[in-house]
Amino acid sequence: MSMQSSISHYSDQIKQAVVDKQLLQIAGNQSKVPVDDDAQLLSISDHSGIVSYDPAELVVTVKAGTKLSELSAVLAENNQMLGFEPPEYGNSTIGGTYACSLTGPSRPFRGGLRDFVLGTQLIDGQGREMRFGGKMLKNVAGYDVSRMLCGSKGSLALVTELSLKVLPLLEEKTYCIPMPEGEAILLMNKMQGTSLPLTGCAYFEGQFYYRVAGEHPTQDNRVEVSACSNAVWKTLNPFQPTLAPGEKLWRLDVESTNPAIENTIAVGMGGTRRWVASKNKPNHPYVTLWQSRFAPRNNDKPCVQKIKAGLKEVFDPHHIFKDL
């Protein structure tokens, strides 16, 4: 099937849904989201494959249903990678990862998913095919819609294609030092202010972990620094701990220097990400319940809610795409 025809098939489905007043639930591989009774599945997982890739331009264009694992493998053949280290939940798609704006431990050092987005092809809630941005590393023509839609979770448009900046694969080494959480938070902040070529800083189970890329000075062995496996970054990303009965997993976004938070079981992303296991919601402005269904935070201020509601009318005026 040619790319054009597979896209028009999606826009037809959306146009029909407008006529039928049928709610659509967009899904990649449904890594975790079940389809609700009131909605019809609009799956993009068949729309998969690399559209274009020129390693020297540092840009890849890929169909949204492509599995992360496939994409990463193609990049690795050319000694390149996705710079935002997306979590691999099993068969995640690049479109779903984008729609959830999922990013790994390297975020403070190389940037998050949104920092690598250059352009999108999408279909809006009226079934119109569009393109925003492009394949260029620099482009300021028009509003940055393709970055804005990161985190839109299928609520505004069906994303069919993405252009992403890619980076060279790096050789990385991990070191660790045993210490309490509070000290680790302080140390990771101090280290990020030095010229050490860091690509990860975390605290987990009594150890401060840091990861360094490329040529760097030998690490000081006198202060209990030991070289350790890079595997810890996979343990933290995606982070899927075993919880005690009744406990829930909470994802907190904080300033990197935020002191230790009660019930924290891991500190990631250079201190800006805290994972808390507790029965009750931690009292903090930026908390997400990390569970088997999306739990909207609903802590936007009224003025931001109004903007989001307004944008929904712009992209999906008939409210065809289900908000998750």
Next chain:
Amino acid sequence: MDVIQALEEALNKNSILSSEEACRPYECDGLSAYRQKPLAVALPEDIDEVKQVLKICKAHDTPVITRGSGTGLAGGTLPLENSVILGLSKLNKIIHVDPLQRTAIVQPGVRNIQVSDAAAKYNLYYAPDPSSQVACSIGGNVAENSGGVHCLKYGLTVHNVTSLTVLDMNGETIIFDEKDDGIDLLALLNGSEGLLGVIVEIKLKLIPKPEAAQLVMAAFNSVKACADAVTNVLKQGIVPAGLEMMDKFSIQAAEDFAQVGYPVDAAALLLCEVDGSHDQVKVDAKRVADILTENGAYEIRVSQNEKERIELWQGRKNAFPAVGRYSPDYYCMDGTIPRSRLAYVLEEIDHLSEKYGLKVANVFHAGDGNLHPLIMYDANKPGELEETEKFGQEILKLCVDVGGTITGEHGVGVEKLDSMCHQYPEAELEIFHGIKAVFDNSGLLNPGKAIPTLHRCAELSHMHVHNNQLPHPELERF
């Protein structure tokens, strides 16, 4: 009471300018070919005063055009006759630098270079470095999503802003933060050219200064060889901190101006900077030099110390004024193209240059495909400015046709409204107008800039009817 009186009553009288003479500096920005006296200029001293200006203008149905330092090159701050210019130069305080967190909170009128100056004592700096950094404001940088020579490695403004405080046309405060859930409104505000809100406070990322940096200069006999060499550097997994290319004319002009020893006989010159730890830089500079030699560089110079490195940059950094000496006026274009099409695009620009009888110098951010052709003209010659603009538009069309875009970093402003019609079809433009209306229902914030009306695009394509097929047949034509 009219809007000027109301503003004078609310703010310090000296903060409101309305005479012909006092308004003159605000008649244009860096795109000086376009000029218009505004109704008045308001220069508030704090956020409360900004709010008052907005409320008063809203009440009087008066358009507001936010202005930072006025170095924009696309006419983004061009006044309307009935508009108030909201100048933010007095909001120039660095509110807080947090060395441990590596962030700075600043007011919008702070100049780009001041942030790095303030961070220097902690061995930190603010990475985006537009060539205009001594003058341009952080507010303007955010509104344009500005880049600099180091953005291939360290990112554009959007990559280095973590939070924005914005006022809407009602003077209401909205905060956009990287920690927000759901869609990325923070990203949307970057590059929004003053149409979605007035940015009054910005939180920026600071990064540690690299331990070392080295510059490799290489001369080539052809543009293509130079572009191919860049391709091979990037393919080998090196991400240079800076990667700049100049054509023959720019090399000569820069050398005449700065006398830094550029090879004036070269068809193309490449400046490639690597930075990082001492060990990494040593390895990378050697690899870069080797790759460039293998790819046909006939002369290579590697900076041996900081003084030499800075000197070698001087020619490139002064390329615009250097070219400016050859001509009464020059017009700076800002397209992006895939690097693989550079040789073709430069050839086509040569043809256009002959067609219009206007000389062009080209400087190129080779890492990210951002091309700056500088068209030389004389505004005093009748008709020459118009010809120059036509020439410029043809260059931008060329950029779009090879898969690039009409602006890499300078924005659309008023300058590239027509080119936007070429880049974006109607549905996309409708979405843009929809977004604008969500943020600014009154349409009073910088009206008429950045996004062309559908009517304008229809008119324009009307003038370029191909094969008797009229684009946008559904639109009414006046």
